[in-house]
Amino acid sequence: MLKLATPWISLEIEYHDNDLPVIDRALRSIKELKSSAALDWLLARLCHYPVCSVVPRKLTIREWLRGALQEPPLHSQKSRKLATGLGIQELLSSAAHGNNVLPVDEILALARKPGTRSYDALSLFTQLRVALCAYNTATEPEPYEELFASSPSGFLKFAKIYIRQNHFVTTRAIDSLRPALACKPFAHLLTQFIASEQGHDSLMWQSLMALDGPDPADIEILPEVQALVALLEFTATHYRLAFAVVLDLFERESPGEQHPLAQVLLKSEQGKNAALGLARHTAINHHMQHDEFGYRLASVLPYLRETSALATIHLADAGLRLREGIRRKMHDLLILHLHHPTSLTARTPV
Incomplete structure (x- = not known):
């Protein structure tokens, strides 16, 4: 090894x-x-992992004839209207004004095609993936085992809230992905991906119903989870490379062949049934190599003009802030259950 x-x-x-x-x-x-x-x-052999990035390739005559990826500016009327309809207008306004934590100029310089003002889509994708990983605030495994040991009922309560967030994502996933089928370069790849997502909401529901507690519909969905799903649909409609990046944010949350939460759920009688749907969901994603899918989509896209490259970075930055917000709130909730297992209800995550 x-x-x-x-x-x-x-x-x-x-x-x-x-x-x-x-x-x-x-x-x-x-x-x-x-x-x-x-x-x-x-x-x-490491190209699908954010260990390194792809060097921008020279602009070929064939690419030049094919043309650049055409996307509207983030501040365009079309983009603002869609963002308003999805309820993420404030998030997109902040992104469009460049309120970023990512090093925009550095990423642009590294992805620029030599001697041009054009940008290599795959290079930009890999530069962003490395940058997004560098801002990952989760440096230690979550203390699921510790919570289960101190309060099995508190752990099961937390698990239901956690799974409900995933259930919400799976119920919205296919509708959020479909607009990107209009992008001819990766329509075939995306059709396969959508097919592999069928039924995952049922798997999450199976896990939810195996746990005691309130009706899943009564469990609050984090605003950041709702916004990240809306951002996926927004990018699927207008911003193809940003769509690949945001999809990668979802799929890189997959922990591998076994979900750590499911592993702890298996230690309790009630948790065993709840673990089945979550474990199956994770196993399918791993088998279908969902963590490589964003890379595969980016690899078939044409080059980008600077406005599209900037929009991609700004949208990736918005996705990063949402992802970190979700991670932080779920971690805080876990710690609260750990120290005060009887003081929280399963309805309110925060």
């Missing part, structure tokens, strides 16, 4: 014994800050 760590992500990578010589040469190249065929081989 090869362990690779950066300030924003840690990976454990399986390899065959006959790969050892080339891995050794690749690591030597990294240490010496030199390029090599061995390093290219290693990076090619």
Whole structure:
């Protein structure tokens, strides 16, 4: 097992014994800050992870003839109208005015095609993915085990709130994704993805109904969860690369083959049934390689003009702030249940 760590992500990578010589040469190249065929081989196997970014490729005649991705400015009337209809006008207004935490100029410079004012879609996607990972505030696993040990009933109460947030996302997912089918370059890929999302709301419902407590409809959905789903639909309608980035924010929340919450749920009799739907949902996402899907969508898109590149970064930044808001509120709720297990109801997350 090869362990690779950066300030924003840690990976454990399986390899065959006959790969050892080339891995050794690749690591030597990294240490010496030199390029090599061995390093290219290693990076090619890591391309779907935010370990590194894709260097912008030269603008070819074929690309030039194909033309740039055409998208409206964030402040256009069309965008403002859609944002208002989805209830995220304030979020988009802030994004359009450049209130960002991401290093906009640095990301643009790294994704710009050599000698042009055009931007490589795949390069920009990977630059953003690295930047988004660098701003991940979750540095330690959530204390699910600790909460379960101190208060099994408090843990089950928290689990129901957590699963309800996921249930809301799965009930809105397909309708939020469909507008992006109008983008011909990735319509076929997206059709496959949408098919794999069918039935996930039923899996989440199965988990919810296995837990005691209030009707799921009475459990509050975090405003940030609602806004992030609306942002997915907004980008699906007008901003194709931003759509790939926001979709990646959802899918990279997947923890792998086993969900850590489901693992703890299995330790209680009531939790065993609740774990089934959540575990199945996670297993399908892992099997279908949903964490690679944003990368695959970005890889088939044409180049971008500067207005589209800027809009993509601003929308990614908005998604980042929403994701971190969700993570922070759910963490605070977990800690409250841990220290005051009888003082909270399952209705109100915060």
